[in-house]
Amino acid sequence: MKYNHKLRRTAISSVIATVVLGSISTSAMAEVKFGALYPLSGGLALLGEESYRGLELAVDQINENGGVQGETVVLETGDAVDNNQAIGEARRLISQEDVKAIFGTYSSSRSIAASQVAEMSKVPYFELGAVADDVTERGLSYVFRTNPTAYHMAETIIDMLVNSIASELEVDPAELRIGIIHEDSNYGSSVAKHQRTFAEQEGLNIVMEEHYPASIVDMSSIILSLKNEEVDVVLQTSYQDDSVLFLRQANERDYQPKAIIGGGGGYSMTPTAEAVGHDVIDGVFDVDFTQYNVNPDFAPGIEDFQAAYEEKYEEAPRSGHSLINYAGALELLRAIDAGNGFSADEIKKAVLAMDVPDGETAAGMGIKIGENNQNERASMMGMQWQDGELVTVYPEEASVADIRTHQ
Structure with missing residues (x-):
């Protein structure tokens, strides 16, 4: 050529x-x-x-x-x-x-x-x-x-949860109480649909699902529902503004689930981390396109x-x-x-x-x-915010760091 x-x-x-x-x-x-x-x-x-x-x-x-x-x-x-x-x-x-x-x-x-x-x-x-x-x-x-696609995003989220995050938490994946929240356009709805399918295939326990407009300005009621349902793992598919809003308000209301796994660019952007503070976003997971802290090979x-x-x-x-x-x-x-x-x-x-x-x-x-x-041949990566950087943690061949948990 x-x-x-x-x-x-x-x-x-x-x-x-x-x-x-x-x-x-x-x-x-x-x-x-x-x-x-x-x-x-x-x-x-x-x-x-x-x-x-x-x-x-x-x-x-x-x-x-x-x-x-x-x-x-x-x-x-x-x-x-x-x-x-x-x-x-x-x-x-x-x-x-x-x-x-x-x-x-x-x-x-x-x-x-x-x-x-x-x-x-x-x-x-x-x-x-x-x-x-x-x-x-x-x-x-x-x-x-x-x-x-949305299929790849949901598949990677559930795979990472079952095969890596749950073991780091030292818990059977089936014992985790999972909440799905998502913005309500084709994007968020598509990902949520596939998350349900993959979660059911793995025998996971979805205890709550809620959608909202991406232009939402208050997520306190959603966070209250997550707390009332004792949700251990939150799966959020979002854009930037609603990602920032959820992380800020969850922190303000002292909601600390075992894991938050974001889907999409809202969770992978440096401006998101800067907006909520690195102390707040530290430990949060994200599944998205390939990011920059990845094995260069x-x-x-x-x-x-x-x-x-x-x-x-x-x-x-x-x-x-x-x-x-x-x-x-x-x-x-x-x-x-x-x-x-x-x-x-x-x-x-x-x-x-x-x-x-x-x-x-x-x-x-x-x-x-x-x-x-x-x-x-398209695929997505699993990342985690660690010490102010978004690092690839899943799959192993692409990773540059191990998964961290606060448990």
Whole structure:
């Protein structure tokens, strides 16, 4: 696979040189446009921007190595601040900007809304970060997802609880009283559904489940219910604001379960830890995309990614959302580069030919598009906040620290 299309100068006559230089200039000006659709303002802007940065770094790398099929990749950006705007921006990117495909979108509900527009217009839509089942379970032909899903998140949460956390607590998993709380969009509902299924398969005791809007401003009643039900382990699927709210109010009300296991970016972001205090979040678990304190042998290239991120944005990565978007976008762009043309079907053919083995991306996962146009090699990691850092503790081959408990 070739990624470097540099032209070598030769000693030729001035007339031929002029023609060649003119060709180089024309080639250098050739561009192909792709859409980048993320929530860049509003309540989801922090993780939306973090996700966009990963795509941007992948495009930078591709362009430094000759672009895609010899053309420079240009990102046309849309702000998916809510579902209606996601739809409107998808239409604009397709009809006015003539993008060949759209990358996005982090938020499951926005992804579901916008990708329907792309499907109707026969424009490929690449989801790099949204986890809800419906993103790829609607039978759409031009919607592809590289990142792990709600299924993977729930599976890893229950596996880590049963196989690692319970043993550290020195308790039979079946004796634990489990409470599931989640924000009520496609995202939280999808994860909770799979948590119930996996928990039942393992014979776990779910004593409470409650959902709430992500915009909730008071979780005291939920915390009271958790205390009244004597919940030992809380499973929360959330965004950032509701993660912060729950941790703050649980601490204020002296609610100290044996374990809190968060699902998603709210629990994996440095700003969340800073907002609630490292003394409060210390010991809390999180299951999410690959984060940065991970065995580098498991995620080759992660150190180079961090260096490129810090050079471009003058700060450390704030979440693994940038990493998962980078890893997926980079391989998709490489696949398109190895293809032939930019029509929807030519891009689809190139993407379906992807075959990246496990352990060959900076996120550790492989990429092969399978049933429902979902990456069948996607996976999630188990992390824990320890001494001010989010460190990988599960699975063992990716871990850099042992699980800690306060029991």
